[in-house]
Amino acid sequence: MQRTLFFLFLVLFTHLSQSQEYTSDSVFIRTLFDESLTQGKAYEDLRSLCKDIGARLSGSAEAAMAVEWSKQKMESYGFDRVYLQKVMVPHWERGTKEAGWFKGNDQQLHKIPLLALGGSIGTNGLIEGELVLFHSREELLAAKRKDIEGKIVFVNQPMDSKLITTFNAYGGCYPIRGYSAIDASKLGAKAVIIRSLSLSNHPHPHTGTMQYEEGVEKIPAAAISTQDADMLAEFILDQKKTIFLLDMNCQQLEDKLSYNVIGELQGITSPEQIITFGGHLDSWDVGEGAHDDGAGVIHSLESLRLLKELDYRPQHTLRVVFFMNEENGNMGGKTYAKQAKLNGEQHIAAVESDRGGFSPRGFSCDGTADQLEMIKGFKDLLLPYELHKFEKGYGGVDIGPLKDEFEGIPLFGFVPDSQRYFDFHHNENDVFENVNKRELELGAASMAAFIFLLDKSL
Amino acid sequence: MQRTLFFLFLVLFTHLSQSQEYTSDSVFIRTLFDESLTQGKAYEDLRSLCKDIGARLSGSAEAAMAVEWSKQKMESYGFDRVYLQKVMVPHWERGTKEAGWFKGNDQQLHKIPLLALGGSIGTNGLIEGELVLFHSREELLAAKRKDIEGKIVFVNQPMDSKLITTFNAYGGCYPIRGYSAIDASKLGAKAVIIRSLSLSNHPHPHTGTMQYEEGVEKIPAAAISTQDADMLAEFILDQKKTIFLLDMNCQQLEDKLSYNVIGELQGITSPEQIITFGGHLDSWDVGEGAHDDGAGVIHSLESLRLLKELDYRPQHTLRVVFFMNEENGNMGGKTYAKQAKLNGEQHIAAVESDRGGFSPRGFSCDGTADQLEMIKGFKDLLLPYELHKFEKGYGGVDIGPLKDEFEGIPLFGFVPDSQRYFDFHHNENDVFENVNKRELELGAASMAAFIFLLDKSL
Secondary structure: OHHHHHHHHHHHHHHHHHHHHHHHHHHHHHHHHHHHHHHOOHHHHHHHHHHHHOOOOOOOHHHHHHHHHHHHHHHHOOOOEEEEEEEEEEEEEOOOOOEEEEEOOOOOOEEOOEEEOEOOOOOOOOEEEEEEEEOOHHHHHOOOHHHOOOOEEEEOOOOOOOOOOHHHHHHHHHHHHHHHHHHHHHOOOOEEEEEOOOOOOOOOOOOOEOOOOOOOOOOOEEEEOHHHHHHHHHHHHHOOOOEEEEEOOOEEEEEEEEEEEEEEEOOOOEEEEEEEEEEEOOOOOOOOOHHHHHHHHHHHHHHHHHHHHOOOOOOEEEEEEEEOOOOOOOHHHHHHHHHHHHOOOEEEEEEEOOOOOOOEEEEEEOOOHHHHHHHHOOHHHHHHHOOOEEEEOOOOOOOOOHHHHOOOOOEEEEEEOOOOHHHHOOOOOOOHHHOOHHHHHHHHHHHHHHHHHHHHHO | OHHHHHHHHHHHHHHHHHHHHHHHHHHHHHHHHHHHHHHOOHHHHHHHHHHHHOOOOOOOHHHHHHHHHHHHHHHHOOOOEEEEEEEEEEEEEOOOOOEEEEEOOOOOEEEOOEEEOEOOOOOOOOEEEEEEEEOOHHHHHOOOHHHOOOOEEEEOOOOOOOOOOHHHHHHHHHHHHHHHHHHHHHOOOOEEEEEOOOOOOOOOOOOOEOOOOOOOOOOOEEEEOHHHHHHHHHHHHOOOOOEEEEEOOOEEEEEEEEEEEEEEEOOOOEEEEEEEEEEEOOOOOOOOOHHHHHHHHHHHHHHHHHHHHOOOOOOEEEEEEEEOOOOOOOHHHHHHHHHHHHOOOEEEEEEEOOOOOOOEEEEEEOOOHHHHHHHHOOHHHHHHHOOOEEEEOOOOOOOOOHHHHOOOOOEEEEEEOOOOHHHHOOOOOOOHHHOOHHHHHHHHHHHHHHHHHHHHHO
16 A cells, blocks of 8 residues: 555655656746847848858958857857867858850840859850750750760759748759769760759849869859849750850859867766757858848857847756858868867757747657657747747768768757748848848747756756 | 458448548648749748738738739639628728837936837827836826826836747737737826837837727827837936937828738539638738738738649638728728628638748637647648647738637648747848748748648548
8 A cells, every 4th residue: 555655655755856847947948939039139130140240161361260250159158168160171262253145046145143053163264055955854864966066965953832841942953053063074075054043033143152073073063043044944955056155253262271260068977978960051152141140040059049148057968069061062161070079068959040040830850759759758948939840951061071980869940931041042132131030049948948858868 | 241241341441542532641741832932932932922912911002002903813822703802801000110219317318219019109290208217007096196197107027038939929928019009098198108018128119009998098009129128227217317209100091991912713513612811901001011921812822823723622611801090990890700791601610820921830729629630630631741730720801800700710830940030020021032932931841731630620
């Protein structure tokens, strides 16, 4: 009887203490959101990063300024430790603004705005060639050399607007930007023009990384806007022959020394166990890298600031990382993971925000069923803030290399609403003014709450 | 044994046919979204409503044009029946643009942009008075007559940014706009100025409806922007006395004849049973009424167009209604419900979209537990489109009066993401350019899918 009573007491006590814990977690998360929405620094910090620094391509003066800005900012928030980690990064420069024209049967020139793809070689003066239109990468791959040799290839494949998560539509067209210079060069083309990877019809060409292949001649590659791509594709159909003219003097320079910027709150019970979270500090050189990935580094910075501000004492060491060079090389992510292994660090989880500063929807998990179950367990606490997606999915490019060095480490990605992302992505509209204050603040509080729950659950 | 086999067969058959139905529903909903996202008319229709018609306050020339535009549009989509329903609406006009100034100790004048609240009387020439600051409606209600008499009251209560659903924050401040002219007049004030109901800090004053009370002297009421409200509140603290000067010649004119615009697809099995869905065609007279409620009427129009386009044959009669005069009187909603009762119509459900053209989140239901359970049953089919909220909540202002005439009728509200709504609401930023194409199209498809499921479930 006594034993029964004892067990009854134990069950009751466990239940009570669990429910008390749930209540106190829920109160703390509420406080994180309140603080972010009323006293948050996220919006002003993003403004400063976008306006006082600007776009910050790896190797640029702005990227160097961004490193200084970030270190100062982290120091000003009084984190336990703030330091730089050396990273050698590729250094590509756009040079003088690109220029492009086309002309049809009547030989009249029409100017067309374009952006060299990141990593492209220049044209070494003005080049011209007959334009050959392809509607997809498959069509280009199936083409005959005689139809392409000496010409300029134009790949006009739109992203699939039917896909609800826009990143899936991006994934579908990503190989066009990545490999068209290789595909077209193998068939003898002298340059390649692609339709920008965007879901909306607007006049701003985008840029982004592209590849060359050892042994395949490098040819220049550029993107035109979705609006111009539609116009040009229609124009070509009406002409016997369309000539495209192109001048770009972008170039790849020597690799350059840069840095990841790192800040920490020391863990109380297991300081040797590290939870990493961050975004990438570098951006492309157009716009201001506001959503990509100003929002992500600011989400991460604000998370640590909020947790510190509210006197949270973490179990594990919480480490915010502003990664350098995600856009064209991921040297920051690779260096971070390698260095962590070399230092004998223990990494138990990582979280990335690199999908823009939009209204929170949830978090993805690349790990095991158990790890996924763990974050599904956070849902009840985060649903009041409209986070409903806790799904199997990608962590992020920057934290990706940790998986190779630390077996079984779960990687998590912050998932905001994706509908507007590809209106701004890698084009001149990715500016501070296109980030909404509340959406950014809700994202920062969501990251903070998620990191808090991770720290308690691991 | 045979009986057991029979029941087993019955269970299996029911299960199979249910799962087949689920599959075919799911395929049809997918088609609705595909059609909306690739061949949708919503975005172009909204552009035309905003740019070819513009803002459309009840009684204005634009409102009359909007009625014509809507009827033509519905006819062009070939609905079974398109007609107008007479509605007498209030007719308030802003007149010459309002002007306001303030001055402090040094008597230097500072101009301040303001908007008369909808329904306010004019000032009958330039008036001036000492400005008295209150931080909340409660503070004003507790004030003494001697501190207010002959002065101008300024209520500077910000919306509560901590509330995740921004409509709750709006609800908290709504009485300030609605009743401050009454509250202040009872204490002898000569005019009232309020802080605009917006969650962001920007320079655009908003407008919106306000009340007078029988037997209480009418005084002019206007709003200044959130940015200016902060500035002015700070200014007042530094001065011995702040004088506010105000000139408005807005006026209430004779009621005017206007119309609800109605389109129908006839039901096959129960044509006498009607499902109403819509938004309001009128808007305030600043901006273009793009989110409020251009998006809502376009969601509704596009829903019926999509269902017709995809050859859906409804069980019940599906009726889209563009209500007139939601903003300042709701005469469209009241007339519609009364007329429905007079005509002996059978109304079985109604759906409204009046929360902007943002990413879909779900639907609210004002009805019984069973009615709420019914829409929770739609969740599995709509979650792939990121609709996750199926909650007890408000239907909408326009459809509200149906509840009085048809006992137990369930009213549903479309729930998009609410974070940006009060950046645009009733101010000059509520323009077409601030509506995102995909978000609008996803909203329209969500409405169509919801109406389809309602039609099948009722």
